[in-house]
Amino acid sequence: MEHPKSEIKVPTMAEMAAEGKQPDILFWVGCAGSFDERAQKITRDICKILNHTGISFAVLGTEESCTGDPAKRAGNEFLFQMQAMANIQVLDAYQIKKIVTGCPHCFNTLKNEYPGLGGNYEVIHHSELIQQLIDDGKLKAEGGESFKGKRITYHDPCYLGRGNNVYEAPRKALEILDADLVEMKRCKSNGLCCGAGGGQMFKEPEKGKKEINVERMSDVLEAKATVVAAACPFCMTMLSDGVKLADKEQEIQVLDIAEITVRANGL
Amino acid sequence: MIPQILFIIVLAAAVYLFSKNVGKIRRNILLGKDTDRSDNPALRWKTMAKIALGQTKMVKRPLAAVLHFFIYAGFIIINLEVMEILLDGVIGTHRIFSKPLGGLYNLLIGGFEILAILVLLACVVFLARRNIARLKRFSGVEMTKWPRSDANYILITEILLMTAFLTMNAADHKLQLLNFGHYIKAGSFPISSFISPLLPDSATSLEFIERFCWWFHITGILFFLNYVPYSKHFHILLAFPNTYYSNLKPKGEFTNMASVTNEVKAMLDPSFVPENIGEPGRFGAKDVTDLTWKNLMEAYTCTECGRCTSVCPANQTGKLLSPRKIMMDTRDRITEVGNNLDKHGKDYQDSKTLLDDYISREELWACTTCNACTDACPVNINPLEIIIEMRQYIVMEESQAPASLNIMFGNVENNGAPWKYSNADRLNWKG
CATH class of the missing domain: 3.40.50 (Rossmann fold)
Structure with missing residues (x-):
């Protein structure tokens, strides 16, 4: 049922920056969304929704790294903060303002735990994006x-x-x-x-x-x-x-x- | 005159002992590390009013909520009557409020009686739930002999106190009808008038019953007051400050350790000068004094109701972890540390710690950090925070995480993902 993979358009932040463009929203794919076969399909579907509703977005691609969530919950605060600071440097370099995530763990960490370390972004989960699009009449079920x-x-x-x-x-x-x-x-x-x-x-x-x-x-x-x-x-x-x-x-x-x-x- | 003097001595001793023991608990709580919960006082008052005063988190279990509300309302409102009893005892009067309050007094005494019978019935049902129906929530490895007895002692004491109160009123009422001595006509007795027929008719016997119940009731209350600091029942006091100092942040947000932030910043930027965040302690918690005062306050607030454990996914699937046990262990250990302090002075160290001697690693690693326990707690206790602080000690001070988690840490550190995939492949999902 899935369309050929080549049909989805997914620009990276690096490509956008090279063209002097800034997307409205960054899609934070997350590790599972990037590597887990089942989750990869969901990642492509989130991109399809973004493409379909004409939202200007980009991903970090190889510049994305684990938010540090699993390390923090397992007690490795040091590793978490190392990851967070590195990610904040990348996000700030691209002047990211708004992020949508495909994972509640990335969502929670970016939204709640990054501000204390200097990373301030508006963060939403993809279900909230879908709700907004439905409320705005841009997304239906037809x-x-x-x-x-x-x-x-x-x-x-x-x-x-x-x-x-x-x-x-x-x-x-x-x-x-x-x-x-x-x-x-x-x-x-x-x-x-x-x-x-x-x-x-x-x-x-x-x-x-x-x-x-x-x-x-x-x-x-x-x-x-x-x-x-x-x-x-x-x-x-x-x-x-x-x-x-x-x-x-x-x-x-x-x-x-x-x-x-x-x-x-x-x- | 002699009863008055006796009463004043008993009252003073009870108040003195109670304040001494509360002071000890306060001292123990303050053995914890500092944490700032002074922000947003308006929201804090609101949270306390809603959750402690209004008991909004109790309603999830309606039967327990209604019965608990009877006891709670009874406790608060019948205290007005205790004030009268205390004044009568000190001054040597009888029903001192009856004259100034007039008709309102009858209404109040009638109201107290109705509350008293509701309290009594609720306690009977609670006893039955624990000892006859044996609800699963009240069992578990941590529910050893003492916690089970403690719960029963509290309920039985309350039943005895309410029975004494109602019998005292019944005898008083009968004496009033006989126009006996100083027993002036005051109060209305919607409940105790059912007890009156069971009492003897002789005025001297009635006077003896009335006096006996009066003394039994008030000394019982003073005894109970002094039992509370040794008991799970201390929640009646600490529920209020504990909810005031609630975590106001989203439950998903875990505290960022400032001591780690300093180290990470220094690593990333050698010219970084760390802010002074106080004396460097160990990372995470090995013993109770590594926890914050809020964690310790929560341990003393816990009334062992077991709502946390009953919703814990690890506990429900037979793992060793029980959030209630985490709180009870923390309380027992800080009490032990406090007792050592009193007995052996401040330089004494016993060979025990919260980790391993009280809480095992198996319990700590079974947690999924799902926040079901913190959501379920009617007084906003957070067992999860203690679990995470102890994991932090195991991981950052001891490097003793389970091997599979160490592999995950290694992957995050080296490839920026918890699995062994190359970061160069991060966009492969595109196809």
């Missing part, structure tokens, strides 16, 4: 795949929901679909973590009775959802694994808010 008859639930990423009180923006992207929306038992501020935060993505879990994503899957199954909407590349990994472990790959799809938007609009 011309693409119909979600009619699908039962969609939304999994709140911790660093978007509890971390930054962004609960409504991602739901807005689902509300415009002609679909059956259902909340899980644990949702919004009561949402259950996917199990990847705090550095868990990069280590084996401690001994326990079960995996956290398996626990989360019980909520998905109870809600009888056929689509689980995600808004975080780490949640995406954990939820997809959870669906696999529950042997429900035929029945349940895990899709990012951006992917759903792209599908609904046939981009």
